[in-house]
Amino acid sequence: MDLDFSIITPYIPMILTGAWFTVKASLCSVIIGSFFGLIVGALRVLPFAPARALAATYIYVIRGTPLLIQLFLIYFGLPSLGINLPAFTAGVIGLSINSSGYVGEIVRGGIEAVPKGQWEASRILGLSYLQSMCKIILPQAIRNMLPAIGNEFVTLIKESSLLSTLAITELTMAGQQVRSVTYASFETFIAVGVVYLCLTSFTSLALQLIESRWQTN
Known part of the structure; x- marks a missing residue:
């Protein structure tokens, strides 16, 4: 089989526009997901059992539930409750909620990796739990969390195809639209895969x- 990428050349701007979306x-999802994940992770180590x-939970x-189902619940389920969200907004919310669950566990692990002596030292200094967490524990925990949060961002780029x-x-839908016009399935999705690879490689670097x-700081 001969591949002819010249067929999809006129549609490269469409693919790049999808990549931008x-x-x-x-990016929006990882920022929002990290914010809420930080809260969830902090609650996981709070000295208050119900929290x-x-x-x-x-x-x-x-x-424990598929991201696709979560997206469907937000976009197709919420309208039955009178809540209608634009597709992009619903997608970002779904990705953010899903990401927050994983980031929450990353945050918990990062906090628990900080030596317990740091907690004891903060109590000796007379700091409250919140002060100890914000000024002593979290700055050290972030060092432990960075690689895992980075991996979560890379994973999120790929999962955004849903x-x-x-x-x-977005990129996958743009590829599907190009394929429907050119019927060049192999060439189109190779190009889409290369763009995904470039995005994840640049992000990882x-x-x-x-x-x-x-x-080093």
Whole structure:
């Protein structure tokens, strides 16, 4: 079989536009997901059993159900409750909620990796639990969390392909539209795969640079 990529050359701008939507959705989702994941992870180590149980249940449900089902519940399910969201907004919310469950466990692990002597030292200094967490524990825990959070961002870029099921013209949907016009399935999805590979490779490299600079400071 001979591959002819010249067939899809006129549609490269469409693919790149889809890639931009993928980047935008992934970036918004990882920021929002990390914020809520930080809260969930902090609740997981809170010295208050009901809060720990609530956070653990949240993580259990989010990590135990498919992202696709979560997206469908938000986009197709919420309208039955009178809540209608634009497709892109619903997609970002779904990705953010899913990401927060994984980030929550990353945060929990990062906090628990901080030596217990740091907690004892903060109590000796007369700091409250919140002050100890914000000023002493979290800054150290972030060093432990950076690689895992970076991997979560890379994973999120790939999982964003599921947004195509909500008719969002991200990279995968753009590829499907190009294929429907050119009928060049192999060439189209090879090109889409290469763009995904470039996005994840660039993201991994950028995160490695950030991590190395953080570790040397």
